[in-house]
Amino acid sequence: MLTINNITVRLGGRTILDGASATLPPRGRIGFIGRNGAGKSTLMKVIAKQLEPDSGSIDMPKAARMGYVAQEAPAGSTTPFETVLAADVERAALMIEEETSHPEPHRLAEIHERLIAIDAYTAPARASRILVGLGFDEAAQHRPLDSYSGGWRMRVALAALLFSQPDLLLLDEPSNHLDLEATMWLENFLKSYRATIVVISHERDLLNNVVDNILHLEGGKITLYPGGYDDFERQRAERLSQLASAREAQAAQRAKLQDYIARNSARASTAKQAQSRQKALAKMQPIAEAVTDPSLVFNFPSPPALKPPLVQLDHAAVGYDGKAILEQIDLRLDPDDRLALLGRNGNGKTTLARLLSGQLPAMAGSKHAPGKLRVGYFTQYQVEELDSDDTPLEHMSRLMRGANPSQVRAQLGRFGFSGAMAEQKVGKMSGGEKARLALALITRDAPHLLILDEPTNHLDVDTREALVQALNDYNGAVVVVSHDRHMIEASADRLVLVDAGRAREFAGSLDDYTDSILGRAGGGDGKPKGNKKDDRKAAAAAREATAGLRKAARTAEAEVAKLAARRGEIDRALFDPKTCIVADMGRTASDLMQERGRVESALAAAETAWLEANEKIEAAG
Structure with missing residues (x-):
């Protein structure tokens, strides 16, 4: 059993942990989560006795052996x-x-x-x-x-840490240096580990499949939730819903007290009661509102239409210094395609991505792409090469030459860099903020094709989910390389295995691929079924046939989100006028209720359209 007793840590004049306490179950597999910069690694170092807290203590059995990967x-x-x-x-x-x-x-x-x-x-x-x-x-x-x-x-x-088999295994984002295949293996290894594990991770699948408790760090405090990440998210949503209801009830009570005080303070017969209510109002502690986090903002600009295919590779080869890394590549990318590249690091995924982006030429065979094709290519190198002395505004202004300041700020605002955030130094930004800025920079000209090579390395779970949703709303084609299985499953509908000098469509699902990697029976063999040429034609025809339906589904989904947001604004105006948007100030309750009725009707119609479009897509496919 590991007990965290009232740990407080202050760094650089800022309180990182503020009386954090929790008791972890013996042999528990604990997923340790929280927003980037919340203090997860700090608490992990305190547990590992690499950092002395300002106050509090860590209790664990004296004979227990602890294992922790050093930063070096x-x-x-x-x-x-x-x-x-x-x-x-x-x-x-x-x-x-x-x-x-x-x-x-x-x-x-x-x-x-x-x-x-x-x-x-x-x-x-x-x-x-x-x-x-x-x-x-x-x-x-x-x-x-x-x-x-x-x-x-x-x-x-x-590997050395896992081999040493400590009684308490401390892992700080262990998959950051791993590819998808190694991440799958690690997940399987941890499932059978017979001691206590505390793992900081932003991998939703690992947090669902491996851990049995979630330790959540927020506001310097830690809370232990039973179950995996989905269980935690459900409990958190319930808590936030209760919090919102409590805020609405408190706002109504506050308004009622203020009204009574205003009407009765000047009358001698009721002045005493008014004073009593004034004291009650003064003692009423405000219930905190869930803060909108700008780091959850991703909004990829939609590109103008291009006729398919965006990229066509026929018997192509690609490599470096005259030596081919991949050969005989037959691959077609159409608008709206969602493609994930599978394969161990070093097999050529990045090489193929560079061929698709135009950074490398085809050494043999052919590559065809429209002259107007615009590609946004994200890599970790772009994050590392950002100038730490410049601001997001300066970075974007250099790339958007000729654009006026409002256009530059609008592109930054799509990714959460609005107001003062656009003028902070990059050197003071977190890894996740830098990754978001790099994404903003590569999409400034609304690319038709997004190629993302490990985009989630510095993103926490919530931010990864926001990125997945933004990719699903994006109207262009996407090619993704990632060790995050949830991201692949949620954003890709085609899998390409890069292995043994070839890149070919993987016929099975991601679960089949997992089985093949872990050596279990029933894994897909990665070979296309039937005639490859006919399969490609059939797949292209199916995509073309459902293109209109997919666009209709995205349009309806966007409309649902817009109408749901408007309904929320109306509800806030009705229950707490002080928090309403400017456009609703001074409007009567009757007007607001009438508009709410119209919004509800439109929302129901949009939801129906979204469901029907998705049902037709499933039927067609």
């Missing part, structure tokens, strides 16, 4: 395999003692007994299995660490 990746001439084996300190020490110190017979017997007890002789096989799961084949396990990038060396650090 391992390096040197040792290999990943050697690094992982060395992580079991007790085994390593016993093996050295056995081999070099020539212990007495009774001590030798003790060593052998202990080595058997800790399963030491199967350790090399276990270490190798973990490394394979995280993307290191047999040859890669025996290369020196210095030959790897920082991201791959962080995988070695994760």
Whole structure:
């Protein structure tokens, strides 16, 4: 059992954690969530005893072994395999003692007994299995660490931690350096881990499939919720609904008290009662309103129409310095296509993305694309290359030459950078804010095709969901590379497997692909069914036949959102006039109720249109 007792941490004059307390169940698998910058990593460091709190304490069994990945990746001439084996300190020490110190017979017997007890002789096989799961084949396990990038060396650090099997496993966004395949393996590994896990993660699937409790950090406080992420979200929605109802009730009570005080303060017969109500009003603590978070704003501008296909690859090859990485690529992208690229890191997903974007030419075969095609291509490098001394406004102004200031600010506003936020220095922004700015920059000219290479690395769960919704509202084509399975499932309807020098349509679902990666029976083999040429023609015809329906569905969905928002504005004007929008100020309740009736009717019609369009799409497909 792990107990967090009233932890307070102040950094740079700001209170990060404010009396945070929770008791975590023994052998619990805890998903630790909260908005970016809320203090999750800070509390994790306090638990790992790497940071001393200003007050409070962490209680856990004295004999419990704790494991936590350090921020610095391992390096040197040792290999990943050697690094992982060395992580079991007790085994390593016993093996050295056995081999070099020539212990007495009774001590030798003790060593052998202990080595058997800790399963030491199967350790090399276990270490190798973990490394394979995280993307290191047999040859890669025996290369020196210095030959790897920082991201791959962080995988070695994760492998070493998992191999050491601590009683308390602390993981801070472990999938950040992993591809989809390694993320799937990690999720499967953690499901069977037989000790306490606390994992900071923004992966919805991991939080639903692995954890049995959610620890939510907000406003410096932590709250433990039973169940996975979907359970937490449902409980949070109920709490916010109750909060809104309580605010409305309080507003009505406040208005009633204010009205009584105004009418009765000047009359001697009722002045005492008015004073009593004035005191009650003064003691009434306002119920906080759920704050609209600008980091949840994504709004991709819609491109003008282009005739299909947007991109056509026929027997194409692509690579670097005259050497092909991928060959014989047959792929067609149409407007409205939603495509996800699957395959381990290093297999060529980014190379294919660069070919589709026009950054790399086809070395063989052919590539056809309209001259007017505009592509928005997002990579982590764009986030890292933002000028820390400039503001979002300065970045956007440089790229939108000739645009007036209102147009520049309008594009920034689509991504939550309005008002003062457009003029803050990039160096003071969080990773998620920088990613949002990079997305704003690459979509400034309303691209017909969006290519997103790991867009969620710095985004929390809520912001990822906002991005998925924005992609679904976007009228152009999307190609996404991501280790976030939920994002792929929610935003892609075609899967392309990049593997063994080829890129081909994956015939199964993402679940089939998961099964094939984890080696379970029934996984899709990744081979297209039937004749490839006929399949492509049939798929193109189906997309063209349903294009109008998909557009109608998006239009209806946008109308539903707009009308629902208007209904909410009217309700606020009716229940709490002080919070209403300017357009509703001074309007009578009768006028508002009449408009609400019209909005309700229009909303019902829009919902019906949305349902009918989606039913027709499903029937056609």
